[in-house]
Amino acid sequence: MLDPARSFDLIGDVHGCAHTLERLLDALGYKRQGGVWRHPSRQALFLGDIIDRGPRIREALHIVHDMVDAGQAYCIMGNHEYNALGWNTPALPESGKHYVREHTPRHGRLIYETLTQFEQHPGDWHDFLEWFYELPLFIDAGRFRLVHACWDARLIDPLRQQYPDGRIDEHFIQASAVPESFAATVCNRLLRGTDMRLPDGLTLTGGDGLTRAFFRTKFWEEDPQTYGDIVFQPDALPEQVANAPLSHSQKNALLRYSEDEPMLFVGHYWRSGKPAPIRANLACLDYSAVLYGKLVAYRLDAETRIDPRKFVWVDVDRPEASQ
Template sequence: MLDPARSFDIIGDVHGCALTLERLLDALGYQRIAGVWRHPRRQALFLGDIVDRGPRIRQALHIVHDMVAAGQAHCIMGNHEYSALGWVTPALPGSGKAFVREHTPRHARLIDETLTQFANHPADWQAFLDWFQTLPLFIDAGRFRLVHACWDASLIEPLRRQYPDGRVDRHFVQASAVSGSFAANVCNRLLRGTDMRLPDGLTLTGGDGLTRAFFRTKFWEDDPQTYGDIVFQPDALPAEVANTPLSHSQKSALLRYAEDEPMLFVGHYWRSGRPAPIRSNLACLDYSAVLYGKLVAYRLDDETRIDPRKFVWVDVDRPQASQ
C-alpha cells in the first residue's frame, strides 16, 4: 500500500480545521499544485477523524481526499468517519436498531456540525460517505503501524484474514451494530480504544460536555497498580478513584502493546502540552487541534524508534476564524 521510495508525514486528528491543516502541510514542505498538496519525496498519512466539530469540515475532507486520490497521501478510518457511516447505514434486521449509529440526541449533537456544513452539498456528502467506506481500519507497514485508537493483535489478525488490507465492507459496518459481535468488537477497540467502568456507579462529565460511566485506559502499561496508572484521557479522575487499586481480574483483562513491537502511531486521545513520544515505539498525534491545541505530524524516515526531535506542529490560535 505504501510507496517504499518515500518518507512519510503522519498527521493527527484534523476535525475540520482545514486552514490549520494547510499551514501544517506548508510547514512540512508540501506545495499546492493543480489543486492538490504535493511533496516530491514524502507522503502524508492521516490517522482519521477528518470530520466533525471544526469550522471547515468540507474543505478539510477535500484536501485529504484529493491528496489520497492523487497518490500523495493515505488515510485510515477514525471513529468519526465510522460514526458518519453508521448514521446513514441501516442496521441488520433483528439487531433492534434502525441504523448502525442510533439517532439519539447525543449522537445527533456529535454529527450536527458536519451535516450542517454539507446541507447544501448532498451529492458531495454522499461521495465522501462512499469514500469513508474504502478507508482501512489500520495500516501495517512492518516497521511501523497506524491505527486510530488501539492496536489489538487478537482482533487485527482475524480481521486481516477476512479483509487483508483492513478495508471492511458495508455488511461489516452493519454487523457492528450487534453488541458483542466480532465486527462490533473490532470497531470499538480499534477506533475508540480500551476503557474501564468507573467504580460504584460513578459518572464523570468531561471537558467536551459528555457524561460517561467509563474512562479511557492505556493499552501499554506493563505493571499498573491503580486506576490512575492506566487512565489516558484529558479529564483527570477524582483522587479517590485514581488511588483505587486494580483487582487481579482487572489487571488480567488489560491489553498490552509490548516495547519490542513495531512503532505505533495513534490519534483519538486529545493530548496537550509539547508533542512527544509516549514510549520509544508509541506516539499519539492528536493534540486537540479543534480545541485550540496543536495539529501535529511526525516526520518518519528510516528510523525504527520514535525520535522526539521529529514532531512538527502548528498551534491553533483563538479566535476560531483564524484557523
C-alpha cells in the same frame, strides 16, 4: 500498501480545521499544485477523524481526499468516519436498532457540524460517505503501524482473514451494530480504544460535556497498580478513584502493546502540552487541534524508534474562522 522505503509525514486528527491543516502542510514543505498539496519526496499519512466539530469540515475532506486520490497521501478511518457511516446505514433487524448509530440527541450533537456544513451539498456528502469505505481500519507497514485508537493483534489478525487490506464494507458496518459481535468489538477497540468502567456506578462529565460511565485506558502499561496508572484521557479521575487499586482480574484483562513491537502511531486521545513520544515505539498525534491546541505531525524516515525531535506542529491559538 505503503512503500516502506519512502519518507512519511503522519498527521493527527484534523476535525474540520482546514486552514490549520494547510498551515501544517506548508510547514512540512508541501505545496499546492494543480489544486492538490504535494511534496517532491514525502507522503502524508492521516490518522483519521477528518470530520466533525470544526468550522471547515467539507474543505478539510477535499484536501485529504484529493491528496489520497493523487497518490500524495493515505488516510485510515477514525471513529468519526465510522460514526458517520453508522448514522447513514440502516441496522439489521437482529440488532434492535433503526440505524447502526442511532439518531439520539447525543449522537446528533457529535455529527451536527458535519451535516450542517454539507446541507447544501448532499451529492458531495454522499460521495464522501462512499469514500469512507476506502479508508482502512489500520495500516501495517512492517517497521511501523497506524491505527486510530488501539492496536490489538488478537482482533487485527482475524480481521485480515476477511479484509486483507483493512477496508471494511457495509455488511461489516451493519454487523457492528450487534452488541459483542466480532464487528462491534473490532470497531470499538481499533477506533475507540480500551476503556474500563468507573467503580461503584460513578459517572464522569468530561471537558466535551458528555457524561460517561467509562474512562479511556492505556493499552501498553506493563505493571499498573491503580486506576490512575492506566487512565489515558484529558479528564482526570476523581482522586479517590485514581488511587483505588486494580483487581487481579482487571489487570489480566488489560491489553499490552509491548516495547519490542514495531512503532505505533495513533490519534484519538486529545493530548495537550508539547508533542512527545509516549514510549520509544508509541506516539499519539492528536493534540486537540479543534479545541485550539495543536495540529501535530511526525516526520518518519528510516528510524525504527520514535525520535522526540521529529514532531512538527502548528498552534491553534485563535478561532479557525479568523485565519
